[in-house]
Amino acid sequence: MPSLYVHVPFCVQKCDYCAFYSHSLRDSSKDLISVYLEGLEIELAKRQKDAPQGVSSLFVGGGTPSVLGARDLERLLVMIRKFFPSDPQREKTMEGNPGTLTEEKIDLIKRYGINRFSLGIQSFDDQLLKSVGRIHTANQARKAIQRLRAAGFTNLNLDLMFGLPGQSMRIWQETIEEAISNSPEHLSLYGLMLEEGTPLYTRCFESNAPCPANERCLLPNEDMQAEMYEWAARRLKQAGYRQYETSNYARRGYECRHNLGYWRGEDYLGFGPGGVTCLNRVRWKNIEDVHTYYLRLLERRSPIDESGEEVLTLRECMAERMILGLRLEEGVHLQSFKNDFEVDLRDIYQGVLERYKNKDVFIIEGDYFRLNPKYAFIANSILQEFV
Numbered sequence: 234m235p236s237l238y239v240h241v242p243f244c245v246q247k248c249d250y251c252a253f254y255s256h257s258l259r260d261s262s263k264d265l266i267s268v269y270l271e272g273l274e275i276e277l278a279k280r281q282k283d284a285p286q287g288v289s290s291l292f293v294g295g296g297t298p299s300v301l302g303a304r305d306l307e308r309l310l311v312m313i314r315k316f317f318p319s320d321p322q323r324e325k326t327m328e329g330n331p332g333t334l335t336e337e338k339i340d341l342i343k344r345y346g347i348n349r350f351s352l353g354i355q356s357f358d359d360q361l362l363k364s365v366g367r368i369h370t371a372n373q374a375r376k377a378i379q380r381l382r383a384a385g386f387t388n389l390n391l392d393l394m395f396g397l398p399g400q401s402m403r404i405w406q407e408t409i410e411e412a413i414s415n416s417p418e419h420l421s422l423y424g425l426m427l428e429e430g431t432p433l434y435t436r437c438f439e440s441n442a443p444c445p446a447n448e449r450c451l452l453p454n455e456d457m458q459a460e461m462y463e464w465a466a467r468r469l470k471q472a473g474y475r476q477y478e479t480s481n482y483a484r485r486g487y488e489c490r491h492n493l494g495y496w497r498g499e500d501y502l503g504f505g506p507g508g509v510t511c512l513n514r515v516r517w518k519n520i521e522d523v524h525t526y527y528l529r530l531l532e533r534r535s536p537i538d539e540s541g542e543e544v545l546t547l548r549e550c551m552a553e554r555m556i557l558g559l560r561l562e563e564g565v566h567l568q569s570f571k572n573d574f575e576v577d578l579r580d581i582y583q584g585v586l587e588r589y590k591n592k593d594v595f596i597i598e599g600d601y602f603r604l605n606p607k608y609a610f611i612a613n614s615i616l617q618e619f620v
């Protein structure tokens with residue numbers, strides 16, 4: 234059974250570091266959301282056949298799904314439920330920004346069966362939030378957590394970021410401590426990636442203008458970022474969270490089912506402009522333009538971005554399975570690998586294993602092949618060996 238992802242490509246405004254496909258509603262025409270919803274409804278109806286047995290999980294992400302008004306949000310949830318009904322027990326996540334999450338919207342999504350909420354908090358430091366263009370404040374984040382709990386959400390994820398310009402170790406530690414004090418079931422910790430084309434990239438590399446966070450742009454260097462990562466990993470472990478993936482921590486039983494599917498190489502269906510699908514070793518991406526997406530669907534044409542369709546070779550699929558699977562604490566399941574690719578991973582990657590034979594880089598334990606956690610900091614260079 235594949236998982237289902239619905240992309241909502243709207244935000245109040247673009248954050249300075251963000252390279253995801255989304256439209257700032259401050260700069261968009263008012264009818265863009267209606268056009269999006271019209272297109273989405275056609276796509277959902279048309280592609281029901283992609284999941285004849287149903288879907289394993291739902292993730293409504295973006296962008297910022299909570300930026301939709303209550304009426305649009307309801308329309309979105311009604312159409313998902315209509316074309317992809319699923320068992321109430323299955324994980325159903327929605328992402329949101331604390332600045333756009335009202336009590337009315339929380340009640341609504343709860344009524345429509347969303348049982349996991351992922352809040353983009355990033356930091357509990359107001360100055361830092363402002364300096365990277367986030368629209369919310371720390372107090373709004375605190376309030377959003379309280380409201381979600383009061384509405385009965387028992388599975389909350391908090392997204393936090395480290396490596397932000399002007400972020401000191403002390404500020405990062407305070408954010409982690411405050412996050413822990415709210416007892417979320419899940420935490421995702423992301424290091425800032427400076428992506429070309431974003432305002433933050435321009436500010437840091439292409440202009441001489443000082444970063445607003447500091448007199449000079451003070452991005453924490455690599456060593457400091459590594460320290461932030463390691464400190465948080467230790468502290469969260471102490472607080473009872475399991476680091477089940479490089480950037481993800483959960484109380485036992487609250488690991489994100491949807492994302493586990495990606496890391497384990499399961500099929501996924503992506504809807505909406507920019508949505509990515511991988512089904513039976515073919516991967517494609519919908520066009521990143523709301524109007525073109527809608528018009529194509531209206532004219533019964535494919536909304537797929539032609540340059541974004543690829544038929545993956547067996548070798549590419551195996552490499553992906555290794556690279557994503559070794560990010561997981563559990564590692565790669567040996568028998569699943571064999572079932573899917575008709576070869577034992579120890580045979581196909583014999584060369585790599587030989588090269589690391591004298592080091593304890595890889596561990597085989599029970600049914601799993603995994604990376605020794607002490608090599609996590611050089612994981613990227615090791616994982617390249619599988620490509």
Ligand code: SF4
Nearest residue numbers: 244247248251295296
């Ligand atoms: S809210 Fe999220 S998706 Fe929207 S601009 Fe900010 S980081 Fe990007």
